Amino acid sequence: MSIMFSQELLISTLAIILVPLYTLYLRSSRSKNPSVLPTNWPIVGVLPYLIANFHNLHDYLAAVLAEAGHNFRAHGPPGTGMRFFLTCDPANVRHIFTTNHTNFPKGAEFAAIFDIAGGSFFTTEGEPWRRQRARAQRVLSNPRLLAGMTGSCRDKVENGLLPVLMHMASTATPFDLQDLTTRLVFDMTAAPLFGVDPGLLSPDMPPMDAAAAMDTVMEVALFRHTVPASCWKAMRRLNIGPERKLAAAHTVLGGFIEEMMERRKKKEHVANEGDPSSVDILSSYIDDPDYQQNDGLLHATLINYMIAGRDTIGTALTWVFYNLAQNPHVMSAIRNELSPIASRKAATGANNSSTMVIFEPEETKSLVYMRAALHESLRLHPPVPIERKTAVANDVMPSGHVVHAGDTLLISLHSMGRMEGVWGKDCLEYNPDRWLSEDGKKLRYVPSHKFLAFSSGPRLCLGKDVSFMQMNTIVAAMVWNFDVEVVEGHRVQPKMSCVLQMKNGLMVKLKKREM
Numbered sequence: 001m002s003i004m005f006s007q008e009l010l011i012s013t014l015a016i017i018l019v020p021l022y023t024l025y026l027r028s029s030r031s032k033n034p035s036v037l038p039t040n041w042p043i044v045g046v047l048p049y050l051i052a053n054f055h056n057l058h059d060y061l062a063a064v065l066a067e068a069g070h071n072f073r074a075h076g077p078p079g080t081g082m083r084f085f086l087t088c089d090p091a092n093v094r095h096i097f098t099t100n101h102t103n104f105p106k107g108a109e110f111a112a113i114f115d116i117a118g119g120s121f122f123t124t125e126g127e128p129w130r131r132q133r134a135r136a137q138r139v140l141s142n143p144r145l146l147a148g149m150t151g152s153c154r155d156k157v158e159n160g161l162l163p164v165l166m167h168m169a170s171t172a173t174p175f176d177l178q179d180l181t182t183r184l185v186f187d188m189t190a191a192p193l194f195g196v197d198p199g200l201l202s203p204d205m206p207p208m209d210a211a212a213a214m215d216t217v218m219e220v221a222l223f224r225h226t227v228p229a230s231c232w233k234a235m236r237r238l239n240i241g242p243e244r245k246l247a248a249a250h251t252v253l254g255g256f257i258e259e260m261m262e263r264r265k266k267k268e269h270v271a272n273e274g275d276p277s278s279v280d281i282l283s284s285y286i287d288d289p290d291y292q293q294n295d296g297l298l299h300a301t302l303i304n305y306m307i308a309g310r311d312t313i314g315t316a317l318t319w320v321f322y323n324l325a326q327n328p329h330v331m332s333a334i335r336n337e338l339s340p341i342a343s344r345k346a347a348t349g350a351n352n353s354s355t356m357v358i359f360e361p362e363e364t365k366s367l368v369y370m371r372a373a374l375h376e377s378l379r380l381h382p383p384v385p386i387e388r389k390t391a392v393a394n395d396v397m398p399s400g401h402v403v404h405a406g407d408t409l410l411i412s413l414h415s416m417g418r419m420e421g422v423w424g425k426d427c428l429e430y431n432p433d434r435w436l437s438e439d440g441k442k443l444r445y446v447p448s449h450k451f452l453a454f455s456s457g458p459r460l461c462l463g464k465d466v467s468f469m470q471m472n473t474i475v476a477a478m479v480w481n482f483d484v485e486v487v488e489g490h491r492v493q494p495k496m497s498c499v500l501q502m503k504n505g506l507m508v509k510l511k512k513r514e515m
Helices: 003-029 047-052 054-068 090-099 108-113 126-140 143-171 177-194 209-226 229-238 241-266 295-326 328-348 368-380 464-481
Strands: 071-075 083-087 386-390 408-412 482-486 507-512
Touching: 047 054, 054 071, 054 083, 054 209, 054 408, 083 090, 090 408, 108 209, 108 386, 126 143, 143 177, 143 464, 143 507, 177 209, 177 241, 177 295, 177 464, 209 229, 209 241, 209 295, 229 241, 241 295, 295 328, 295 368, 295 464, 295 482, 328 368, 328 464, 368 464, 464 482
Parallel strands: 083 408
Antiparallel strands: 071 083, 386 408, 482 507
């Protein structure tokens, strides 16, 4: 059977099954006062709803969960294994991630979806995961590495970010801030990982092939989440549709990893154990026999680190600046918090730049209101909008819902931040004050099962403190030195991906502040 005939047969079969049911879906959706809750149709289940709303999936799931009371059961076509329990209920989240976490691993299907990270601690379970996580914890707690990452972040802001922003402000040229933060965070993630700076944040703005390939991985992963596994696996075998793009992305990322490792080998190292910049994450793995004998595992682990750093922080920063631009009073409050630090630096001559102020990571560490502003942006726009788990055995959720062995649990972080029952009637508003104590001097305690941006339970993010250090340093420098304005008429909407990037980027104009 030819490949062309196989493709035609697949398309024809899907059309015969889906077209009549999609027609029924359209009729039901056009009825008076239609419910957003999907109907579990015979044969295809909720698949027509997923297809029809894929362009706006995260907001659609939030609407479903709001109407359903934070929990919803659904299924796909029989025999596909698409049995879903969708939730954003904090009590259920605590049960899934902490109380009974051993019953809810990520599962084999998750590992298949993210096959590019196969074997790394992003996809493994049990003893292999415990060993790899313990190693990662040791690596990321190395004082010399942390000092190097802190210094690298500060230097990148002063010598990379601020000069580019100053150029943009001086020419009054609108530019895509998401593109800029992607370049910045890509460099800041890769440099301590490989010991080599890729140099994406430079005046000539070189092509971002590896970053674009990572975007493709996350976009196709969401597609894989929402269709039967047999469907995307057939497309992979036939090398068509999104799977064709994904195969090309895998090739690009593999080439990037090899290039960075080769550049690291050629780099001349100065034998100075006291120099934090001489420490990189790759060094902790490359001499390990387990990784020497398994290039695939080493590549998967390095890609895992890239995803953990670039996708989360880069995505978060774009939404932070969007929210600040829409709420000038919050921007002013952050500047008021930064003002005493800037005054001390001016009085002591501690600032190296005559035109711009650079805040040291240590200086921004204890800024309460800025941290509240970051938390609030992460609540509304979590970089990872949805988590996936698989039930090993039958269980009863705190909400009373029964899940069965083999069920897929989808935890919508994006929805959780939009539920009145979780965050109150102003849940859709950007309000950093909700994070502050009554006197405004401390952050309120919010449990991780309610604020899941850095996960919860045994899989709590190891890089949380580093992430806030980097975001604090970047946000402080930009907010103090520039006014940020979103270009009028620019449409902001989420990209359909496993990370909550903006579909159209974030077009902004900058103006240098007079001080």
